[in-house]
Amino acid sequence: MEKSSISRKNFLKNSALSLAGLAFTPGVIQAQSLKSAEDKNKTSGGTCTLKNVRLETGFIYENDEVTATKTELFSIEIANGKIKKISPNQPGAKGIDAKGMLMLPSFRDMHIHLDKTLYADKWRAIRRSGGIKGMIELEQRTLREMLKNSSYKAERLIELLQSCGTGFARSHVNIEPTSKLDSLKNLEIALSNKKNSFGAELVAFPQHGLYYTNSLPYMKEAAKTNIDFIGGLDPTNVDGSIERTIDTTVQLALDHHKGIDIHLHESGESGLKTIEYLLTKVNENEILKGKTFVSHAFALATLDKTKQQSMAEQLAAAQVGIVSTIPFTGLIMPIPTLINYGVNVMTGNDSIVDYWSTIGSGSVLQKTNLAAQLYGQVTEFGLSRMLKLATAGSIPLNDKGEQQWPKAGDSADLVLIDASCSAEAVSRISPVKSLIHKGNIVF
CATH class of the missing domain: 2.30.40.10 (Urease, subunit C, domain 1)
Structure with missing residues (x-):
């Protein structure tokens, strides 16, 4: 929106x-x-x-x-x-x-969590424990307190992004039984206060699991609002079922004319199967082509080169985009392969300062620089092409040098x-x- x-x-x-x-x-x-x-x-x-x-x-x-x-x-x-x-x-x-x-x-941060930042608050490093379900329990204990001034902190985080040249973001917004729709309401206040200088699209995100904490009733309510995407989270590790979670996510998107953008941290076989199942559902519902994204998609980093190329070809054919974190500890996403096959690849700062991560400058241009280093893009041509990651696609010259x-x-x-x-x-x-x-x- x-x-x-x-x-x-x-x-x-x-x-x-x-x-x-x-x-x-x-x-x-x-x-x-x-x-x-x-x-x-x-x-x-x-x-x-x-x-x-x-x-x-x-x-x-x-x-x-x-x-x-x-x-x-x-x-x-x-x-x-x-x-x-x-x-x-x-x-x-x-x-x-x-x-x-x-x-x-201007730059576009295409994966961030503006709604639950600790930015502009007292510094704290992360204190992770207990895996993803342990983090869910931590959020359940802390979200209510965070929501008391989340609009203010979201505005300060937006200002950080603006200082780095970003005028637009895709923000995931917690929708779950603890905060219900309050995270969304508070973020909308911040975005309204910044409407003259910043644009955004929102993803209704069941951070605590669609079924693990029974977030579905609240997701249905959120889907009726002016959010832009239906989100999701690790269907195997959190909800225990790929088909049930993806089927519900797809149906919500179809029923309410939304896109899809799911978090998929799972890097093993379950991650690959989730991507493959989502591709099947998108190919069955062509209206979702060009409107469906997988954030992180770390499973792609664990595949051999031939399988990466095959998956890139399938993603491009289904017009399913990848929103990749750059870099991610221990994993190197096949961004050049995805781009070469025509996959829409974007990036963002993700969690700049919150309970999930304390790393992040707010600059997607810095993310682009990291990608250039990681993939050896050091020539005039290669560096100029990498700018797409900062702008979510738009660059001054095409590959032939035409404006x-x-x-x-x-x-x-x-x-x-x-x-x-x-x-x-x-x-x-x-x-x-x-x-x-x-x-x-x-x-």
Whole structure:
């Protein structure tokens, strides 16, 4: 459920936040300044002009190898939250001076838990015990207390994401007997407060098991709301049945016209069988193609190369996407294989600071850099392709070096970054200098 946004009123008069003087470090944010930016941003209608904007225009080749990226400066006119016009740069023209910063699509965190973060609270490292069911018991003891200020902490976590150039997230939201629908309600408050600067889609997530804790009645209730996906969790290890859990998840999605995004941590045979069974159900219900995702899918990392290729081919044919954690201890997901076979692969920060994990900077650009290191993508071409992980697909140049973003009519969701090209941005995790969401200049 993507949120509408409205751009900053009197932005040009606010020298403290003007692009000419802005110094910004990813992962560090002043919550009050972002809030002030939103407060000033409620009436101007997503309209502004950026000049001296650097855009990628093509590749430079030597002996058929991409060795560099061509860029030029442009003027970008934004109106009603969309890119209205892209013109040759006119340095003397009126507009916000981007100072030659590189413009890229804004980043998208496609797997995170905004609803139950400990961010903005007292630091604590994780204290895991008892496996996944032990963690469920821990949440049952602590969720009620966490919910008392979960809207506030969600807003602070959103601000962290924004500071790293992210303007959109797919957030899983606990739906279970302990919090019932309160996690959803509290997160919706936070998202409403950020509607001018951040967009989201929500996954109803039975974190404590669909049947293990009888979450089904609450999932049915959540499915009637404006959530976007029906979630799930390790059907064998938690619920004890692949077929029963997946059948119910699929039926909820079909009955309420939702997508599917399930957590699948199981790395053994049960994980593979779950993916295969889900593929069968999607192929039986073509309306779910392009709307179904498996988060984590660690079973794919344990397969031999031939089986990985076979599964990638099946996933691509069924249009089932993978939302992968990068990296994950002891496992290397076959992301290049999945991408090469046409599987929609995305990433996210998952749990930045909560009872499940305390690792995470908030930057999906950093995740992309880690992926580039992990898979040896060190060339100009390879690094530029990896940017897809940070943006959930959109990149300036196609594989032939033809400009495909931005175009007039595109949504004005973009970042200005201190880099000469996207390959450098990925390689150096270059600083984000400005985030614009639906034409709304967030900072």
